[in-house]
Amino acid sequence: MSILSVKDLSFDYPDKSILHRLTFSIDKGDFLCIAGTNGTGKSTLLKLILNILRPLEGSISLLGKSSVNFSEYDKIAYVSQKATSFNRDFPATVEEIVSLGLYKKNSFFKRESKKEREQKIDEVLKKVGLTEYKKKKVGLLSGGQQQRVFIAKALISQPEIIFLDEPTVGIDVSAVDSICCLLGDLNKAGLTIVMVTHDISSVLYHSTKILILNEAGGGKLMDSEKFNSKPIFAHFSHGGHNA
Numbered sequence: 072m073s074i075l076s077v078k079d080l081s082f083d084y085p086d087k088s089i090l091h092r093l094t095f096s097i098d099k100g101d102f103l104c105i106a107g108t109n110g111t112g113k114s115t116l117l118k119l120i121l122n123i124l125r126p127l128e129g130s131i132s133l134l135g136k137s138s139v140n141f142s143e144y145d146k147i148a149y150v151s152q153k154a155t156s157f158n159r160d161f162p163a164t165v166e167e168i169v170s171l172g173l174y175k176k177n178s179f180f181k182r183e184s185k186k187e188r189e190q191k192i193d194e195v196l197k198k199v200g201l202t203e204y205k206k207k208k209v210g211l212l213s214g215g216q217q218q219r220v221f222i223a224k225a226l227i228s229q230p231e232i233i234f235l236d237e238p239t240v241g242i243d244v245s246a247v248d249s250i251c252c253l254l255g256d257l258n259k260a261g262l263t264i265v266m267v268t269h270d271i272s273s274v275l276y277h278s279t280k281i282l283i284l285n286e287a288g289g290g291k292l293m294d295s296e297k298f299n300s301k302p303i304f305a306h307f308s309h310g311g312h313n314a
């Protein structure tokens with residue numbers, strides 16, 4: 072069964088048409104990369120899926136529920152575009168930022184004890200390789216490390232699906248590689264991932280599906296293996312049709 076299904080989705084901003092009858096779906100356990108040139112509507116598509124924006128036409132189903140009635144926000148996590156831009160004096164520590172990810176759940180369920188909370192923070196920091204930075208001010212970390220902090224904050228609520236909008240922008244090649252490997256490992260452990268990226272080549276090996284949005288507002292969905300067999304530019308060159 073699809074974990075995310077988008078059907079005939081259209082969306083306009085007041086002065087601009089963005090998406091036009093976009094249709095695609097992914098299954099539980101997929102690792103979807105969404106690509107496309109600047110302004111094709113990648114971030115807008117994530118905001119529509121997450122109910123931050125409402126479709127003009129069409130429908131979105133997430134975890135088997137229509138986005139209009141969606142309420143299971145504790146099962147999804149979102150790392151927005153440019154989530155990491157702390158200046159060096161930002162006062163919070165890594166563990167404080169990560170613990171914010173627990174609030175969502177705690178508002179619906181009984182609060183965990185301090186010990187349980189600490190345990191969850193330690194577990195998730197270990198997962199993203201930041202154990203030794205727990206007490207450090209987040210503004211002192213590198214861009215790649217800050218991105219891991221945001222991924223940890225998203226993971227601590229144990230979501231079924233995570234949405235990331237360009238998590239590898241502005242960080243060096245080795246940090247990109249390690250974030251892509253981290254996401255690949257999380258995906259292998261069962262997490263469904265939807266990631267917007269301009270850097271398909273870095274993540275292609277880990278992903279299962281690629282959706283390329285085009286300037287006509289449509290998109291083309293393909294298996295990563297098929298994408299692999301063509302030069303990357305060939306996929307961006309044309310095509311106004313949907314998947």
Ligand SMILES: Nc1ncnc2c1ncn2[C@@H]1O[C@H](COP(=O)(O)OP(=O)(O)OP(=O)(O)O)[C@@H](O)[C@H]1O
Binds near residue numbers: 084108152
């Ligand atoms: N709130 C808004 N009001 C009006 N236009 C907007 C708004 N947000 C985005 N846009 C415009 O809609 C288009 C799609 O924006 P979006 O941010 O979804 O693109 P994107 O594919 O994520 O681009 P990028 O690769 O630069 O992140 C852009 O031309 C953008 O300027």
Ligand SMILES: [Mg+2]
Binds near residue numbers: 113152236
């Ligand atoms: Mg964007």
